[in-house]
Amino acid sequence: MAFFDPYALLGLARSASEAAIKSAYRKAVQTAHPDRGGDTDSFIAIVRAFGLLSDPDSRRLYDTTGIIDDEGVRNARADVRVILADMFDAAVQSAVASRLDLSSVNFIEQMQEAVRAGLSETRQDHKRIGSEIEGLNALRARIHRPDGEENLFVIRLDQQITAKATELAQLGRRVVLLETAVVELGNYQSETELITALETAD
Numbered sequence: 001m002a003f004f005d006p007y008a009l010l011g012l013a014r015s016a017s018e019a020a021i022k023s024a025y026r027k028a029v030q031t032a033h034p035d036r037g038g039d040t041d042s043f044i045a046i047v048r049a050f051g052l053l054s055d056p057d058s059r060r061l062y063d064t065t066g067i068i069d070d071e072g073v074r075n076a077r078a079d080v081r082v083i084l085a086d087m088f089d090a091a092v093q094s095a096v097a098s099r100l101d102l103s104s105v106n107f108i109e110q111m112q113e114a115v116r117a118g119l120s121e122t123r124q125d126h127k128r129i130g131s132e133i134e135g136l137n138a139l140r141a142r143i144h145r146p147d148g149e150e151n152l153f154v155i156r157l158d159q160q161i162t163a164k165a166t167e168l169a170q171l172g173r174r175v176v177l178l179e180t181a182v183v184e185l186g187n188y189q190s191e192t193e194l195i196t197a198l199e200t201a202d
Helices: 018-032 040-054 056-065 070-097 107-142 152-187 191-200
Strands: none
Touching (some): 040 070, 056 070
């Protein structure tokens, strides 16, 4: 089996930023896509590399151990497919409700707008929850018992902080998925190309 190095495949250094990873993927997939004269195996490898490096947990695992979490990558891409399918459904329903000629509707463009709107909202929620956690931690630091005994209020605050941290992590993952969806949509000129790419990458 050939050695798989996601950084080398995308021409990146290990210190590459998220923006650099997306840019490299966008450039590579343009020439590797089978519908544009590329090789199917190379295309799949590039998609796999991007899936690994765009997921923070999978990238961290690879960077620290060399282990490739293909299951995590597949799960992330499956989630991206769900997001795009939902956006496509919404775009079609909107076009039908508006009595538009479906043959003339640019669904890729409409999906891009919907995904970007969702991304903006999720980023705002992520920032809000992060601020709430900071506030709870600041409050926790102020509450203490001089006798050193168990503090009921601190226990309650810890529970709230843990719940908020879980929510923050979920929002962070959704931000990554939506950012990936934006990149995917920007790579293709038609719904057919997009569907082919997502299905081929399994």
